[in-house]
Amino acid sequence: MMSNQFGKRHVFMVLSILILVTTPLFVLLLPNWNANNVYHTPSNWYVFVKGSTYGMYGVGFLLLVIGSAILAMLDCSRKAIYIAILCVVLAGSSFYVAGRQYIALADDSIKYRDMFSKGHSYQWSDVESVQYNKYPPENEFPSYVFHFTDGHSLNLVENRQLPAMRESVKHRLKMEGIAIDVKY
Known part of the structure; x- marks a missing residue:
C-alpha cells in the first residue's frame, strides 16, 4: 500500500x-x-x-x-x-x-477615475487646453496633459497604446478648436 x-x-x-x-x-x-x-x-x-x-x-x-x-x-x-x-x-x-482606476477616451467624452477618488467625466468641449510634453525628464515617456474647465487635469502618458489614437485625439481637439501646446 x-x-x-x-x-x-x-x-x-x-x-x-x-x-x-x-x-x-x-x-x-x-x-x-x-x-x-x-x-x-x-x-x-x-x-x-x-x-x-x-x-x-x-x-x-x-x-x-x-x-x-x-x-x-x-x-x-x-x-x-x-x-x-x-x-x-x-x-x-x-x-x-x-x-477601479481607468482612463477612457471616447467619441464624445473623456472619463477617468484615480485609485482613491470618484470618477470624472468630461465632454470634449470641457477641455480648456492640452499640453504635450515631447521631451520629458529622463526615464519618463512623453505625455499629454488635459486641463479641464473645472480646474482638474489628466496626465495621459504616451505608451504603446496611445500612438494608435494620436490622430483621433488631434482631430477631436481640432474640432473643438483646441490647439496642442507642445513643450520641449
Whole structure:
C-alpha cells in the first residue's frame, strides 16, 4: 500500500511557487483586460490604465504568494491560516482598488477615475487646453496633459497604446478648436 507523500504543506508550497512564477504574466495582462471588460462602451476608442495600477496588481499577487508561503512554512497551523486569510483579504482589496482606476477616451467624452477618488467625466468641449510634453525628464515617456474647465487635469502618458489614437485625439481637439501646446 502506497502512502500519501504530499501533505498540505507541499500543496501550498507548490501553489506559492506557481503564483510567483505566473505573476509577471498576470500583472502585464490583467489590468488592461479588466479595465476594458468593465469600462468599455461602444463609443470608447480605448480604455487605459495608469502605471500605478500595475503596481497594485503586483502587490495583490505578492500578498497571495506570502499567504500561501506562510501556510506552507507553518504547516497550516491556526495562526498561519489567520495570516493567510488576512493576506487573501488584503490581496482582494488591492485588486478591487486597482480595478477601479481607468482612463477612457471616447467619441464624445473623456472619463477617468484615480485609485482613491470618484470618477470624472468630461465632454470634449470641457477641455480648456492640452499640453504635450515631447521631451520629458529622463526615464519618463512623453505625455499629454488635459486641463479641464473645472480646474482638474489628466496626465495621459504616451505608451504603446496611445500612438494608435494620436490622430483621433488631434482631430477631436481640432474640432473643438483646441490647439496642442507642445513643450520641449
